[in-house]
Amino acid sequence: MPIVLDFSGKLVLVTGGGRSIGLAIARAIAKAGADVAITYTSQDATPVADKLSKEFGTVCKAFKCEVSDSREVNTMLAAVKESYGREVDIGIANAGITLWKDAHENTDDEFRRIFEVNTFGSYYLARALARSWLGEDIPVGSSTTGRPEAQQLGKQILFVSSISAIVAMTPQRQTAYNASKAAVTMMAKSLAAEWAHLGITVNSISPGYVATDMIANPPNEEAKAWVGEWTKRTPVGRFATAEQIGEFVATLVSDSQGGMGWMTGSDVVIDGGYTLL
Numbered sequence: 033m034p035i036v037l038d039f040s041g042k043l044v045l046v047t048g049g050g051r052s053i054g055l056a057i058a059r060a061i062a063k064a065g066a067d068v069a070i071t072y073t074s075q076d077a078t079p080v081a082d083k084l085s086k087e088f089g090t091v092c093k094a095f096k097c098e099v100s101d102s103r104e105v106n107t108m109l110a111a112v113k114e115s116y117g118r119e120v121d122i123g124i125a126n127a128g129i130t131l132w133k134d135a136h137e138n139t140d141d142e143f144r145r146i147f148e149v150n151t152f153g154s155y156y157l158a159r160a161l162a163r164s165w166l167g168e169d170i171p172v173g174s175s176t177t178g179r180p181e182a183q184q185l186g187k188q189i190l191f192v193s194s195i196s197a198i199v200a201m202t203p204q205r206q207t208a209y210n211a212s213k214a215a216v217t218m219m220a221k222s223l224a225a226e227w228a229h230l231g232i233t234v235n236s237i238s239p240g241y242v243a244t245d246m247i248a249n250p251p252n253e254e255a256k257a258w259v260g261e262w263t264k265r266t267p268v269g270r271f272a273t274a275e276q277i278g279e280f281v282a283t284l285v286s287d288s289q290g291g292m293g294w295m296t297g298s299d300v301v302i303d304g305g306y307t308l309l
């Protein structure tokens with residue numbers, strides 16, 4: 033029997049699913065039969081969701097959500113549940129931003145913003161999902177009491193981290209981004225350890241350079257030369273396409289790879305060999 037990706041009956045949530053890597057993930061998973069909720073903040077992703085629905089015959093909807101605001105994340109998740117009438121099965125924290133600036137030039141606000149979106153945003157999503165799966169109706173700003181009983185919820189969380197969590201990328205200077213992603217990778221491991229007994233797996237992927245909006249527009253003349261340098265430093269000699277990452281993620285989070293419930297706390301590097309050298 034061939035191995036097939038089959039997400040029928042699953043509801044998958046992808047933050048930043050309206051474009052680039054997030055869209056490619058949403059697309060690959062919708063193509064394999066999942067209903068997909070995508071979030072956006074600056075560009076209304078409703079037309080994108082409608083297109084996915086038409087193309088694959090699954091129910092895809094867009095929800096506005098600024099991931100650095102925990103209230104918005106909680107409200108968005110409540111709206112997703114109400115709209116679909118069920119819990120999310122797989123949550124993918126993909127939304128992220130970068131900043132190319134020397135560390136000594138970062139303002140407090142700039143440095144904080146990178147963490148608020150990349151790190152806090154991933155945490156807010158994971159926490160909202162876990163609370164929802166545990167059936168805990170907790171007011172914003174409050175904490176729960178006690179460690180939940182062991183159970184088999186059969187849910188998954190995936191963080192889109194980066195190889196910047198592992199190596200300090202150059203020639204650009206991006207300490208805030210690198211540190212924020214290192215926190216994301218470690219957070220996946222920590223949450224995996226905390227939630228394994230609940231049947232919630234938490235993993236991260238660490239892509240190398242992917243041809244998306246994030247790296248498409250170098251801010252100045254110096255930065256334009258970086259593209260050649262990044263390619264040279266990637267042993268396979270090219271960037272990934274967003275579609276490659278999307279298909280890869282769909283395989284990773286599918287039941288067919290056997291990882292569901294067993295692979296947890298792993299960081300999967302997909303980088304064209306960048307971190308080999």
Ligand SMILES: NC(=O)c1ccc[n+]([C@@H]2O[C@H](COP(=O)([O-])OP(=O)(O)OC[C@H]3O[C@@H](n4cnc5c(N)ncnc54)[C@H](OP(=O)(O)O)[C@@H]3O)[C@@H](O)[C@H]2O)c1
Nearest residue numbers: 048052053072073074075099127128194241242244245246
């Ligand atoms: N491209 C790469 O080479 C690369 C490599 C490794 C890891 N990554 C990681 O992969 C993820 C996706 O990157 P990408 O290249 O696809 O980036 P991108 O093209 O810049 O797209 C960023 C996505 O994140 C969303 N987003 C940004 N800030 C947000 C906020 N404050 N609240 C909610 N959503 C927000 C955007 O939503 P809107 O469309 O509404 O603006 C958009 O969907 C990021 O976490 C990034 O760090 C990228």
